[in-house]
Amino acid sequence: xxxxxxxxFLNQLYHELKGLSEGRVATYIPELAKANPDWFGISVVTLDxxxxxxxxxxxxxxxxxxxxxxxxSMALEDYGRENLLKKVGVEPTGDPFNSLIRLDEDSKRxxxxxxxAGAIATxxxxxxxDPADRLNRMLAMFQRYVGDxxxxxxxxxxxxxxxxxxxxxxxxxxxNFGLIDEHIDEALDLYFQQxxxxxxxxxxxxxxxxxxxKGVNPLTGVQAVGAEHVRDILSVMYTCGMYNFAGxxxxxxxxxxxxxxxxxxxxxxxxxxxxxxxxPPLDGHGNSVRGLKVFEALSQEYGFHLFDxxxxxxRFAQGLxxx
Ligand code: GLU
Numbered sequence: 001x002x003x004x005x006x007x008x009f010l011n012q013l014y015h016e017l018k019g020l021s022e023g024r025v026a027t028y029i030p031e032l033a034k035a036n037p038d039w040f041g042i043s044v045v046t047l048d049x050x051x052x053x054x055x056x057x058x059x060x061x062x063x064x065x066x067x068x069x070x071x072x073s074m075a076l077e078d079y080g081r082e083n084l085l086k087k088v089g090v091e092p093t094g095d096p097f098n099s100l101i102r103l104d105e106d107s108k109r110x111x112x113x114x115x116x117a118g119a120i121a122t123x124x125x126x127x128x129x130d131p132a133d134r135l136n137r138m139l140a141m142f143q144r145y146v147g148d149x150x151x152x153x154x155x156x157x158x159x160x161x162x163x164x165x166x167x168x169x170x171x172x173x174x175x176n177f178g179l180i181d182e183h184i185d186e187a188l189d190l191y192f193q194q195x196x197x198x199x200x201x202x203x204x205x206x207x208x209x210x211x212x213x214k215g216v217n218p219l220t221g222v223q224a225v226g227a228e229h230v231r232d233i234l235s236v237m238y239t240c241g242m243y244n245f246a247g248x249x250x251x252x253x254x255x256x257x258x259x260x261x262x263x264x265x266x267x268x269x270x271x272x273x274x275x276x277x278x279x280p281p282l283d284g285h286g287n288s289v290r291g292l293k294v295f296e297a298l299s300q301e302y303g304f305h306l307f308d309x310x311x312x313x314x315r316f317a318q319g320l321x322x323x
Pocket of ligand 1: 064065066116160167195259260261262286
């Protein structure tokens with residue numbers, strides 16, 4: 001049976017990388033330690049709704065840091081770009097995601113919304129009448145991107161809530177600077193809930209494809225976020241999305257992306273596709289080891305690097321042809 005070239009390429013990458021034993025599953029959140037290191041899925045969703053996938057693309061896991069992209073998109077809508085910039089910067093840190101050193105030393109403003117301090121500050125700005133209303137608005141937002149119902153994994157939420165002392169320390173420091181208001185326990189709960197939203201690798205690819213498609217979910221036609229915010233979201237992903245590997249990622253892979261400690265990486269190829277990889281073993285930066293290898297290969301094969309795209313070197317159309 002004829003299949004698209006991209007599907008053959010994904011199958012080949014999957015078989016090449018499946019046996020890889022590098023990396024470690026995150027354990028600092030006790031629930032995450034239960035992940036199977038062999039889980040591995042790759043999903044590509046095009047703007048006309050074609051789906052190419054291989055492996056464990058329907059396995060559910062918690063979204064973790066990848067949620068920061070989407071909550072940032074919500075805060076841009078709720079709060080406005082300029083107001084948001086006053087609270088949370090857009091500067092890459094080069095520090096680990098959970099560092100609080102620069103918060104104290106520097107501007108008293110989190111550097112960017114992709115590190116934990118910036119994400120907690122961003123989450124604290126989500127509007128709503130009460131905590132339940134804010135959570136429901138957030139779940140509705142995720143639902144627009146995914147195109148289906150989403151749920152919070154209560155075990156992971158409780159696990160993070162009872163062990164997230166660094167995140168609590170950051171919130172208290174930001175309260176001390178007057179950057180967030182005194183409802184810090186509510187803001188932290190909402191942050192732990194957003195990190196505990198259950199997704200699949202397929203869902204992440206649809207979410208990425210929505211951002212690649214000017215904010216419109218290509219499978220449902222629903223506008224998940226105003227098109228005017230997409231450039232800002234992708235800029236922050238490009239410069240800050242891959243922990244303290246963001247510069248090297250921009251150089252080697254060149255696709256706006258975000259990774260999370262549960263092993264997901266979501267990447268947006270503007271006007272082409274959304275791509276996601278799920279594989280829990282992480283490298284020292286917190287990025288999925290198999291994920292990095294898949295994206296490096298895909299970027300190389302199809303000319304997905306932003307500076308290949310802008311020079312007209314994208315070869316994805318060939319990948320969509322049958323072989
Ligand atoms: N919930 C995690 C934390 O706050 C998210 C970290 C991540 O995925 O980078 O530590």
